Amino acid sequence: xxxxxxxxxxxxxxxxxxxxxxxxxxxxxxxxxxxxxxxxxxxxxxxxxxxxxxxxxxxxxxxxxxxxxxxxxxxxxxxxxxxxxxxxxxxxxxxxxxxxxxxxxxxxxxxxxxxxxxxxxxxxxxxxxxxxxxxxxxxxxxxxxxxxxxxxxxxxxxxxxxxxxxxxxxxxxxxxxxxxxxxxxxxxxxxxxxxxxxxxxxxxxxxxxxxxxxxxxxxxxxxxxxxxxxxxxxxxxxxxxxxxxxxxxxxxxxxxxxxxxxxxxxxxxxxxxxxxxxxxxx
Ligand SMILES: NC(=O)c1ccc[n+]([C@@H]2O[C@H](COP(=O)([O-])OP(=O)(O)OC[C@H]3O[C@@H](n4cnc5c(N)ncnc54)[C@H](O)[C@@H]3O)[C@@H](O)[C@H]2O)c1
Numbered sequence: 001x002x003x004x005x006x007x008x009x010x011x012x013x014x015x016x017x018x019x020x021x022x023x024x025x026x027x028x029x030x031x032x033x034x035x036x037x038x039x040x041x042x043x044x045x046x047x048x049x050x051x052x053x054x055x056x057x058x059x060x061x062x063x064x065x066x067x068x069x070x071x072x073x074x075x076x077x078x079x080x081x082x083x084x085x086x087x088x089x090x091x092x093x094x095x096x097x098x099x100x101x102x103x104x105x106x107x108x109x110x111x112x113x114x115x116x117x118x119x120x121x122x123x124x125x126x127x128x129x130x131x132x133x134x135x136x137x138x139x140x141x142x143x144x145x146x147x148x149x150x151x152x153x154x155x156x157x158x159x160x161x162x163x164x165x166x167x168x169x170x171x172x173x174x175x176x177x178x179x180x181x182x183x184x185x186x187x188x189x190x191x192x193x194x195x196x197x198x199x200x201x202x203x204x205x206x207x208x209x210x211x212x213x214x215x216x217x218x219x220x221x222x223x224x225x226x227x228x229x230x231x232x233x234x235x236x237x238x239x240x241x242x243x244x245x246x247x248x249x250x251x252x253x254x255x256x257x258x259x260x261x262x263x264x265x266x267x268x269x270x271x272x273x274x275x276x277x278x279x280x281x282x
Contacts, residue, residue, distance in 0.1 A: 017145025185250030
C-alpha cells in the first residue's frame with residue numbers, strides 16, 4: 001500500500017519534529033493533539049525550524065511554504081481515518097499510549113501500520129492493546145528530529161516482517177538511518193546511554209569529581225560533544241529517572257538502580273534545563 005498521508009499523534013517536542021520531517025519528505029501530515037494551543041505552538045516551532053533550514057540554504061522559502069501547507073492540525077482523532085501510516089508521539093505514559101492505540105485500532109483501516117516513538121515502553125505491550133499486533137512497530141526518532149539521523153526501528157514480539165520493512169523504508173525515505181532493534185527495555189539507545197549517565201551521577205554524589213570535571217573527561221577524553229551530566233540536564237532529569245526505572249523493572253538487575261542523587265534532584269523539582277536547574281544552573 002503506498003503511504004501518502006501520515007498521522008502524527010502528539011505535537012510536542014518529538015511530534016512537531018516528526019511532522020516536520022514527513023512534510024519536508026513530501027507526505028501529507030495530519031497532526032493531532034489534545035488542545036489547540038499545543039497545535040499552534042507546534043506549527044510555530046516547525047515554522048521557525050524551517051526558517052533555520054532556509055537560512056542555512058538547505059531549503060527555499062517555497063519549500064517552507066509547501067511543507068507547512070502539507071500539515072493539517074486536528075483535535076479530533078477520528079480525522080486520522082484516512083491516514084496510511086500513523087506514528088504516536090504522545091506523553092511517555094503507558095495508560096496514555098494504550099488508550100491511543102486502542103482508539104487508533106478502531107479508527108484506522110485494518111492494513112494501516114501504527115508506530116510508536118516511545119523511548120522505553122514495550123512495543124509488544126502496546127501491540128497487545130490492539131487487534132492488529134502484527135501491524136505495530138517502534139519508530140524511535142531522536143531529538144532534534146530534523147537534525148538527528150538515527151531511527152531505532154523496533155520489532156515487537158508480534159511485529160510482522162512487512163510492518164518492520166514499512167517503518168524501515170519510511171525512515172530511509174525521510175533521509176534517516178534506520179537501525180533494527182528487538183523489543184527490550186530501553187531498546188539499545190537508552191539501555192546503554194542511561195546507565196552511563198546514572199553512573200556519572202553516582203560519581204558526583206560520591207564526591208569523586210564535580211559535574212563539570214566529569215563532563216570535561218567525556219568531552220576531552222572520549223570526544224563526546226557534551227558530557228553526560230550536561231546531556232542528562234538536556235534530556236530532563238525526570239525523563240532519565242523514568243527510563244532508569246523502566247530498566248530496573250524490566251531487567252531486574254541491581255546495576256540499573258537509579259542514583260539516589262537523581263531521585264533527590266527530581267523530588268526537588270530540579271529537572272535540568274527545562275526547569276532552570278539540574279547539574280547546572282540555566
Ligand atoms: N524528548 C525527547 O528527547 C525524546 C526522544 C525520543 C523519544 N521521545 C518520546 O517521544 C514521545 C513524546 O515525547 P516529547 O518529548 O515530544 O513529549 P512532549 O511532552 O513534548 O509532547 C507530548 C505531547 O503529547 C500530547 N498528548 C498527550 N496525550 C495525548 C493524547 N491522548 N492525544 C494526543 N496528544 C496527546 C501532549 O499534549 C503533548 O503536546 C514520548 O514517548 C517520549 O518518550 C522523546
